[in-house]
Amino acid sequence: MRLKRSGPIVLLGLAWRQGPMAADVTPAPAPLEQVCFEHIRLEGFWKQQAKRMIEKWIPHCVRQMEAGGRGQELLNFVRAAEVLQGKEPSGTFTGCPWSDAYPYNTVEAICLALAFDPAGDEQLAAAQQALRAKLEEWIPLILSAQCPDGYIHTFHVVNKIPRYSNINHHEFYVQGYFIEMGVAHYLATAGRDRRLYAAAIRCADQLDATFGPAPKRTWVHGHPGIEIALCRLGRLVNQVEGAGRGDKYIRLARHQYEIRHTPAEHRNVYRQSHLPAVEQAEALGHAVRGTYFYAGMADIAMLQQSAAYRQAADRLWDSAVHRKLYLTGGVGAAHKDEAFAADYELPNDGYCESCAGCGLSFWADRMHRLHAAGHYADVQERVLYNNILGAVDLAGENFFYQNPLAGNRRRHPWHGCPCCIGNIPRALLAIKDLIYSLNAAKDTLYVNQFVASEGAIADVAGTALRIAQQTDYPWKGEVAITLHPAAPKTFTVMLRVPDRDLCALYSSKPDLSGRHRIGVNGRAVRAKVRDGYVAVRRKWAAGDRLEISLPMEPQRVYCDARVRANHGRVALLRGPLVYNLESVDHTTDALALVLPPAAKLQAEWRADLLGGVMTIRCDDPQLLDRKSTRLNSSHSSISYADFCLKKK
Numbered sequence: 001m002r003l004k005r006s007g008p009i010v011l012l013g014l015a016w017r018q019g020p021m022a023a024d025v026t027p028a029p030a031p032l033e034q035v036c037f038e039h040i041r042l043e044g045f046w047k048q049q050a051k052r053m054i055e056k057w058i059p060h061c062v063r064q065m066e067a068g069g070r071g072q073e074l075l076n077f078v079r080a081a082e083v084l085q086g087k088e089p090s091g092t093f094t095g096c097p098w099s100d101a102y103p104y105n106t107v108e109a110i111c112l113a114l115a116f117d118p119a120g121d122e123q124l125a126a127a128q129q130a131l132r133a134k135l136e137e138w139i140p141l142i143l144s145a146q147c148p149d150g151y152i153h154t155f156h157v158v159n160k161i162p163r164y165s166n167i168n169h170h171e172f173y174v175q176g177y178f179i180e181m182g183v184a185h186y187l188a189t190a191g192r193d194r195r196l197y198a199a200a201i202r203c204a205d206q207l208d209a210t211f212g213p214a215p216k217r218t219w220v221h222g223h224p225g226i227e228i229a230l231c232r233l234g235r236l237v238n239q240v241e242g243a244g245r246g247d248k249y250i251r252l253a254r255h256q257y258e259i260r261h262t263p264a265e266h267r268n269v270y271r272q273s274h275l276p277a278v279e280q281a282e283a284l285g286h287a288v289r290g291t292y293f294y295a296g297m298a299d300i301a302m303l304q305q306s307a308a309y310r311q312a313a314d315r316l317w318d319s320a321v322h323r324k325l326y327l328t329g330g331v332g333a334a335h336k337d338e339a340f341a342a343d344y345e346l347p348n349d350g351y352c353e354s355c356a357g358c359g360l361s362f363w364a365d366r367m368h369r370l371h372a373a374g375h376y377a378d379v380q381e382r383v384l385y386n387n388i389l390g391a392v393d394l395a396g397e398n399f400f401y402q403n404p405l406a407g408n409r410r411r412h413p414w415h416g417c418p419c420c421i422g423n424i425p426r427a428l429l430a431i432k433d434l435i436y437s438l439n440a441a442k443d444t445l446y447v448n449q450f451v452a453s454e455g456a457i458a459d460v461a462g463t464a465l466r467i468a469q470q471t472d473y474p475w476k477g478e479v480a481i482t483l484h485p486a487a488p489k490t491f492t493v494m495l496r497v498p499d500r501d502l503c504a505l506y507s508s509k510p511d512l513s514g515r516h517r518i519g520v521n522g523r524a525v526r527a528k529v530r531d532g533y534v535a536v537r538r539k540w541a542a543g544d545r546l547e548i549s550l551p552m553e554p555q556r557v558y559c560d561a562r563v564r565a566n567h568g569r570v571a572l573l574r575g576p577l578v579y580n581l582e583s584v585d586h587t588t589d590a591l592a593l594v595l596p597p598a599a600k601l602q603a604e605w606r607a608d609l610l611g612g613v614m615t616i617r618c619d620d621p622q623l624l625d626r627k628s629t630r631l632n633s634s635h636s637s638i639s640y641a642d643f644c645l646k647k648k
Contacts, residue, residue: 024306024307024308025304025305025306025307027305028305028307028310029372030439030440031302031369031370031372031440032368032369032372032437032438032439032440032446033369033437033438033439033440034365034369034433034434034436034437035433035435035436035437035438035445035457036187036432036433037115037432037433037455037456038115038187038188038190039115039117039455039456040115040116040117040432040453040454040455041116041117041119041453041454041455042116042117042432042451042452042453043452043453044452044471044472044473045451045452045472045473045474045475046431046451046452046453047116047452048611049389049428049431050113050116050124050428050429050431051121051123051124051127052392052394052396053109053113053392053396053424053425053428053429054113054116054124054127054128054131054429055123055124055127055396056395056396056397057392057396057397057399057424057425058106058109058110058113058131058425059127059130059131060396060397060413061102061106061418061421061422061425062106062134064413064414064418064421065102065103065106070413070414071094071095071099071102071414071418072094072095073094073095073099073100073102073103074103074138074141075091075094076093076094076095076099076100076145076154076155076158077100077103077141077142077144077145077154078090078141078144079091079092079093079154079158080144080145080154080157080158081141081144081145083157083158083160084144084145084147084157089158092158093154093155093158093159096417097155097168097169097170098155098169098170098173098174098223098419099154099155100152100153100154100155100174100177100178101170101173101174101177101419101422102418102419102421102422103138103142103422104142104174104177104178104180104181104422105177105181105421105422105423105425105426106421106422106425107135107138107139107142107181107184107185107196107422108177108180108181108184108185108422108426109422109425109426109429110131110134110135111135111181111184111185111187111188112184112188112425112426112429112430112432113128113131113425113429114128114131114132114188115188115432116128116429116432139195139196142196143195143196143199145157146199146202146203147206149202149206150199150201150202150203150204150205150206150207151163151203151206152175152178152199152203153169153171153174153175155169156169156171164210164217164219167220167221167222167266168222169222170221170222170223171221172207172219172221172222172223172225172226172256173221173222173223173224173225173226175203175207175226175229176225176226176227176228176229176230177225177229178199178200178203178229179200179203179204179226179229179230179232179233180228180229180232181196181200182196182197182198182199182200182201182203182233183197183200183229183232183233183236184426185197186236186240187236191240197236200233201233201237204229204230204233204249204252207226207230207252208248208249208252211252211255211256212251212252212255213255218259218262218263220259220260220262220263220266220273221256222271223271223288223289223292224272224289224290224292224293224296225292226253226256227253227256227257227292227293227296227297227299227300228292228295228296228299228362230249230250230252230253231249231250231253231296231299231300231303232299233246233249234246234247234248234249234250234253234303235250235303237249250299250300250303250304253296253299253300254300254304254306257277257278257296257297257300257309258276258277260272260273260276260277261273261274261275261276261277268285269284269285270285270286270289270337270339271285271286271289272284272285272286272289272290272293277293277297277309277312278308278309278311278312279312280312280315280316281312281315281316281319282316282319283316283319283320283324283331283340284339284340285337285339285340286332286337286338286339287331287332287338287339287340287351287353287356287359288332288338288353288355288356288359288419290320290331290332290340290356290359291320291331291356291358291359291360291362291363292359292362292363294313294316294317294320294363295359295362295363295365295366297309297312297313297316298310298313298363298366298367298370299366301313301370302366302369302370310370313366313367313370317363317367319343320340320360321379321503322503322504322505323343323344323504323505324340324341324343324344324345324346325379325502325503325505326346326350326352326387326405327382327405327502327505327506327557327559327571327573327578328352328382328383328386328387328390328403328405328578329357329360329379329382329383329384329385329386329387329388330350330352330356330357330383330386330387330403330405331352331356331357331359331360332350332351332352332353332356333345333346333347333350333351333352334350334351335350335351338351338353338356339351343562344505344560344562344563344564345563346505346559346563346565346566347565348404348405348406348565348566349404349405349406349407350404350405351402351404352387352402352403352404352405353401353402353403353420354387354388354391354399354400354401354402354403354420354423354424355419355420355423357383357387357388357391357403357427358388358420358423358424358426358427360379360380360383360387361380361383361384361388361427361430362427364376364377364379364380364383365380365434368380368437368448369437371531372439372446372531373531373532374448374496374497374498374499374531374532374533375499375531375532377434377448377449377496377532378496378498378499378502378532379502379503380434380449381449381498381576382502382576382578384427384428384431385474385576385577386576386577386578387403388424388427388428389428390403391403391411391420391424392411392424393411394610394611397413398410398411398412398413399411399412399413399415399420399421399424400412401415401417401420405580406591431449431451432453432455434448434449435447435448435449435451435453435469436448436457436467438457438460442459442460442461442462443460443461443490443491443492444491444492444493444494444535445457445460445465445491445492445493445494446494446496446533447481447493447494447495447496448496449496450469450471450473450474450479451469451471451473452469452470452471452472452473453468453469454466454467454468454469455467460485460489460491461485461489461490461491462489463485463486463487463489464485464486465483465484465485465486466483466484467481467482467483467484468481468482468484469481470482473550473575474575474576474577475575475605475614476552477549477550477551477552477575478547478548478549478550479547479548479549479550480545480546480547481493481545481546481547481548482543482544482545482546483540483542483543483544483545483546484542484543485540485541485542488539488540488541488542489539489540490537490538490539490540491537491540492535492536492537493535493536493537493540493546494533494534494535495518495533495534495535495536495546495548496532496533497516497529497532497533497534497548497550498532498550498576499513499532500512500555500573500575500576504560505559505560505563506557506558506559506560507557507558508555508556508557508558508573509555509556509558510553510555512551512553512555514529515551516548516549516550516551517547517548517549518534518536518546518547518548519546519547519548519549520536520538520544520545520546520547521544521545522545522547550575552574552575552603553574553603554572554573554574554579554601554602554603554616555572555573555574556570556571556572556573556601557570557571557572557573557578558570559571570595570597572601572616574603574614574616577614579616581593595618599618600618600619601616601617601618602616602617602618602619603615603616603617604616604617
C-alpha cells in the first residue's frame, strides 16, 4: 500500500471510562451498539470459516441430533408434545437434563448462517437452502413441546417431574437458550416471522410471573445464561414493542443476580454464588458459568447504567484476563470442575473448554460496548481465531471439547455432553455482527474486526452507508475499507490497532507497537492510538478509501514469570494467530525441539497445507533436537492452538 502525506484531517480519541461512582445508577456514556447485518457478503479467510460451519459442521450436528444420530435429542421434543397432548410418550427421554440446549443453539447458528450472501457460490447456497428447510421442519417440533403458559423443558415434561425442583436440571439455563433462539430468529427474518420470538416472550413471561421479589417465588438456578437471554430479549422488545416494554425482563435478570448468594445451601464458588455479584472480584468456579455470569453483569451495567455492576464486571475482567488467560484466549485451566484455577496457574495441559471460549467472546463483546476500548476486541479476536476456530477440524465433522495448549488427543465427532456443538457455530458466525459498532449518536463508526466483507448500515450520521473491507487478514496486515455513504456526511471512523501483548501476562518481541500505517485515499495520516483505536474524522463521500497496514512479523511471546509452567518457554505469534508445533511436521518428537533465542523466524505461505496457511519457518540456525543435538530443517504449521516451545 503506497501512502502519501495527507491534507487536513481531524483526529480524535476516547478517554478511559472507569472509576468509582457515587451512586449505583449514575449517568455514563451510552454504550456502543452492534451493527447487525441482515445480509452480508464475505470473502477470504472468514468466508472459508463460514462455509465450513454452514456446509459441514451444522449439518453434521443436525444429523446427530435427529433420529438415528448419536444424540437423537430432537426426539425429546416429539415425546414432550405427546405428553402435552395427553398421550404416553413413544419412548424415554434421551441424553442429559439440559439436552434441549443443543437444538436451540443450533437453530440460532442457522439463523446467523442465513445472513451470508452466497454471491454465486453454489455449494454455500445449496447448504443454506437445506438449513432453511431444516428450520421449517424443526420449529413446529420445538414449539409443540412448549406448555400453554410458556414453560418448556422436555426433561421435566417427558419424565413428569415437578418444575423447578432440582437446581441441577438447569431449566433456566436451557430456557435462556430458548429465548436467545427466539431473538436470533426475529433478527434473521427482520420480524417477518415471529413464531420463535412470540414463544420466547411467552417463556420469559412465565418466568416473570413466577419468579421475583415476594410474593413471587425465589429460585437459585445452577447454570447462568438466563441473565444474558433476558437482557437480549428486553433490549429487543424495547426496540420492537416500545421503550420500557422489555424492562421487566431486564429487572428479572438483575433480580437473579441479587438473590443468587442468599440460600446458604446453594452458596458456593463453583456456581459463582459465594458472594453477592457486585462484591465479587476474582474469576472463580466453573469457567463456562463464570463467563456467562460476568457477561450478564456487563449487560446490567449497560442497560441499567449500574455503576456497581460496571465496577464488578471490570474487577472480574481484570482477574480473568490479566491473571488467568491463556495466550490462545482459553479460560478455565482446571480439569477439576472445569474451572478457573488460581492466579498464574496456567498449565499447558489446561482444560480450556470450547464453551468457555464462547462465553469469553460474549463477555468481551459486552465489555467492548460498555467501555469502547480496543483491548476487549483484542481479546475477542484472540479467542475467536485460536480457541474457538481450532475446536472444529477442517472436515467439519470432529471437534475438541477441551483445548489444551499441549496434548495428543484427537478431535471427536460427538460427546457425552455435547454442549459445545451449537455454541461454537453461533459464536463464530456472529463475526458478522462484531465487525462494526456505532455510538449512540450514530456519528462514530468503530471498525473492530478485520473481515473481508461488504454490507449496508442503515444510518451513519443520518445517511445510509454501504461499507466494504478488502483484506487477506489474518495472513496479511493490509486492510482497505471503502465507504459509500448515500450522501456526503461528516463522521468519525475509529480503526482498531491491535495490541498483540493482549494482557498483563504476556510480552512479545519484537515490539511491533507504533508500526502501523493509516491512510485515506492513498495519503498517509498521522494518528495517535488511544484506547486501542485511531480516529479519523472527515466528510466522507462515496468511494472514499480508508487504509490500515498492520505489522505482521513473527513474534516470540514470553509469559509472566509467575506462570511456573512456562519457565524457559516461548510461544510464537503472528498477527492474531498463535502457532504450534506438531510432530507430524517434523522428523522427531515436537516435544524434543528447542528454539535457540537468536534463531531467525520467517513467514512462509504454504498453499498445499491445510487449504492454504501462513507457516513460520526456522532455517538459520535450524530447530535443534534437544535429545540428539541433531539439526532439523523444519517449519511450524498453524492449527489455531498454542504449544510453548522450550527455549535453549
